[in-house]
Amino acid sequence: MASSCPEGEQAVPDRKREQFGSRFLRDPAHVFHHNAWDNVEWSEEQAAAAAKKVRENSAQRVPQEKQVDYEINAHKYWNDFYKIHENGFFKDRHWLFTEFPELAPNHNGNHLKDLLSEEKRRECGSSEDGHGLTIEEQHHGTLNSLREKTQAPSVEKNITQKLSHLDICADEFPGSSATYRILEVGCGVGNTVFPILQTNNDPGLFVYCCDFSSTAVELVRTNSEYDPSRCLAFVHDLCDEDKSYPVPRDSLDIIILIFVLSAVVPDKMQKAIHRLSRLLKPGGLMLLRDYGRYDMAQLRFKKGQCLSENFYVRGDGTRVYFFTQDELDTLFTAAGLEKIQNLVDHRLQVNRGKQLTMYRVWIQCKYRKPLLGSSG
Numbered sequence: 001m002a003s004s005c006p007e008g009e010q011a012v013p014d015r016k017r018e019q020f021g022s023r024f025l026r027d028p029a030h031v032f033h034h035n036a037w038d039n040v041e042w043s044e045e046q047a048a049a050a051a052k053k054v055r056e057n058s059a060q061r062v063p064q065e066k067q068v069d070y071e072i073n074a075h076k077y078w079n080d081f082y083k084i085h086e087n088g089f090f091k092d093r094h095w096l097f098t099e100f101p102e103l104a105p106n107h108n109g110n111h112l113k114d115l116l117s118e119e120k121r122r123e124c125g126s127s128e129d130g131h132g133l134t135i136e137e138q139h140h141g142t143l144n145s146l147r148e149k150t151q152a153p154s155v156e157k158n159i160t161q162k163l164s165h166l167d168i169c170a171d172e173f174p175g176s177s178a179t180y181r182i183l184e185v186g187c188g189v190g191n192t193v194f195p196i197l198q199t200n201n202d203p204g205l206f207v208y209c210c211d212f213s214s215t216a217v218e219l220v221r222t223n224s225e226y227d228p229s230r231c232l233a234f235v236h237d238l239c240d241e242d243k244s245y246p247v248p249r250d251s252l253d254i255i256i257l258i259f260v261l262s263a264v265v266p267d268k269m270q271k272a273i274h275r276l277s278r279l280l281k282p283g284g285l286m287l288l289r290d291y292g293r294y295d296m297a298q299l300r301f302k303k304g305q306c307l308s309e310n311f312y313v314r315g316d317g318t319r320v321y322f323f324t325q326d327e328l329d330t331l332f333t334a335a336g337l338e339k340i341q342n343l344v345d346h347r348l349q350v351n352r353g354k355q356l357t358m359y360r361v362w363i364q365c366k367y368r369k370p371l372l373g374s375s376g
Contacts, residue, residue, distance in 0.1 A: 077317030186260025
């Protein structure tokens with residue numbers, strides 16, 4: 001699952017991307033000199049106006065019978081979305097390696113090695129000041145050029161369709177021989193997965209990716225860059241407690257959640273995160289980027305689109321929640337994970353052609369499964 005509205009700025013070719021959070025608007029007269037500005041401070045008046053707008057667009061709620069429809073048929077709405085847009089809606093997320101270097105080549109396992117060293121130092125009585133926090137970046141989204149499609153082997157499709165019914169053995173599962181395993185939940189059409197596979201040539205890497213939408217997963221499988229020897233794409237509802245993932249507990253190094261948790265009914269988020277945390281190795285990381293409270297997208301909703309507090313339905317039937325840092329911290333820590341990073345960025349995006357300014361709010365998180373006393 002992915003956002004139904006694109007965010008972000010155009011990538012600049014042949015130039016190393018600066019980490020987001022490093023471009024500041026010091027002179028308002030220069031606002032249209034760049035496509036985006038980081039950590040733009042909101043005035044009290046702007047914050048008050050945003051809160052008022054949310055109160056207004058939340059006053060009228062979607063009727064309960066319609067809310068039931070949006071929940072029961074959520075997969076249908078996402079399938080319809082991808083049938084319309086295919087893989088031409090989002091741009092590949094090459095910013096991932098700047099903001100989440102754990103995904104980059106030559107980094108595989110380094111975070112775990114560092115953690116082991118840290119634990120050893122602690123045992124020897126030394127202390128740490130804590131982790132340096134990278135300033136969260138913004139944006140993902142933007143348009144992806146249509147990819148060539150080739151028909152994936154039918155045997156691959158049959159296998160992945162049956163995975164949820166298998167008892168996963170610790171020493172016999174897809175990617176069991178890999179030394180570094182990454183799972184993306186809500187992979188859409190592969191705008192995160194394919195950049196990882198293209199950039200990270202480590203022979204020990206194996207990437208799992210799943211989505212609620214069977215249409216999206218089929219677009220991943222039929223992509224010319226899909227390699228079943230390095231990647232497994234499968235349909236999965238992260239809220240379905242009766243279906244298991246195709247990997248055993250304590251087997252994943254990284255779990256990625258990019259604009260996906262916001263599409264889940266708030267009451268089901270905690271159990272979904274708890275189930276995912278069990279799949280992480282001790283020392284493994286959960287990486288998230290998602291919508292923050294008072295993001296432009298939230299303020300644009302009209303009356304009658306609000307499902308519950310800070311949870312809305314778009315015109316195409318897909319849904320979205322807008323988080324606070326504390327809400328996300330509670331979700332992750334309640335699942336037994338330790339905070340490494342939890343940052344919010346008020347990002348000002350600019351359409352220089354139309355002389356428009358757009359205030360975005362995103363949250364970026366990194367949480368780690370402890371080496372000792374990991375969540376059950």
